[in-house]
Amino acid sequence: MYERKELYDFFMERTSELTEDWYNKMDHNHLHGVYASNDKEVIGRLKQQNYQFHLLFCRLFLEKDEDFGALFENWLEELASDIEHLLTPIYEIIEQFFRVEDQYLELIEKFYAENVAGAGSEEVNYWSREITKRLGEIVIRFVRENALQTELKLNANRETILKLSCPVIPLMKHSALLPVIGDIDETRTKVILEHSLDECAKKKIDHLFIDLSGVATVDKIAVEELEKLIDALKLVGVVCTLSGVRPKVARAIMEYGFELEIIQVESVLSTAIEAKFAAI
Template sequence: MNLFNTQLIEYLEQNACDITEKWLQTRAPIGKSVYAVKDDKIDALLREQNRFTIKTIISSLCDDQTAYKENSEEWAKTVAKSRAESETPIYEVLDVVSKFKQIFIQYMESFFDNHTDASQKQMMPSMVTVGKAFDDLYVKFTEHYYHYTTAKLEAQQELIRELSAPIIPITDSIGVLPLVGDIDTKRAKTIVEVIPVQCMQQKITHLSIDLSGVPVVDTMVANQLFQLIQTLQLLGVTSMISGINPAFAISSVQLGIDFENVETHATLKKALEKMGLNTNI
């Protein structure tokens, strides 16, 4: 590493605290993102992360790029996870990092001003390197932020799908699965995977699958229902279908769906009565 870069790095390291404080002053108390909240713990977190940002950018100026590669990857993972968990919009993060970049560049320019003997040939490579480092951080951050937010969204959607197919216990061994609304491929797959597990957990031996709230049946839905019933049968759970309305029945006939080997009832009440429950109480 040449003497000029060594002195630049030392200067930036010596002024790291000042750079961080100047950056923190750019925060606007607008909205509910992590940057707008005034809290000692959050302030401490932002200071720590910003110091790591400075360390990462400075390491890009070293001849050996090993430290920079490690730092940039760790920075992107850490900050992306933190911002995703705090639900800070990505555009706010990029705006804040952009402001920090301007401050960092200002300190570099200040160093150059104090070294009038330095030539453009010495200064330009450093400026270019730092510019590329920031661009690299943008890309790595957005990539990790996308992965974290996508994983979080998928987990939420999975929870919603599970909640969309709950077994309601009627007695210690009898349960009802009320299905409501359209059943798409993902929801049908969730039902087939989740319901047998719920039956085992709740020790359900008799289950009525109520379709009163399902407006349309197609071949996919019917096949998934058959698969569910067969799976439950293997687990020792007796199941039947209730709530088959005229539109459902007509659609089934038109599609050639055969419910001959499946016990069906027009209403949930009749299904429960078949299970031995007195519904007149």
């Protein structure tokens, strides 16, 4: 087997060239996301990411560690969490990995043709298999990391949407309205609890009207979380008034052990608000 260090040096001398060649031959007009961008900053970052890949991948010719893909852990995390790549179809990103693979396979053949007299196909085949194998490992790691980052982003967006769906709307005299619309499940009630506590503290609310007229059904977990919300608000000095409780929801609340006697209840929101401000 030819000296690994000379093979390593051969590739390292061409890292910048590999990046420029890769970018310049890219079919930007038929690609999307990061590959179609005209933003100089985005393009510069894309090239730098590709260049950093080569610096790591060239170590293939030196490293004998079986877990070669672990070298790319930080690089993959950065690439997968990059907003421009998150907005790029994953199949296009994988396609670019394969283009890079082709670059390495071509250079392996060039190296042995120009530098090793009488070299047979055995050496070329060995390194071709290594390149294909190691790059395959990296692609799998990227897909896994990309899925993780996408899920994190979706969860963050989902939580934002949930918060927007349960706004704490200031009224007057340190009072506010929390209109709850749609089905209430465990995830949503937890977001409502955290969001309501934060908003009441931030806006110095001491009386919160929780209107459930937009809620058609609740389950046991939702009732338990609603009870936790009211108890938590009491602990920070916020009085709660429930309004708009539908008969079906009321039966479920009673069935699951929530005692309506411990909280102010009004049939409709307007009545609750009028009663509050009439007493001021």
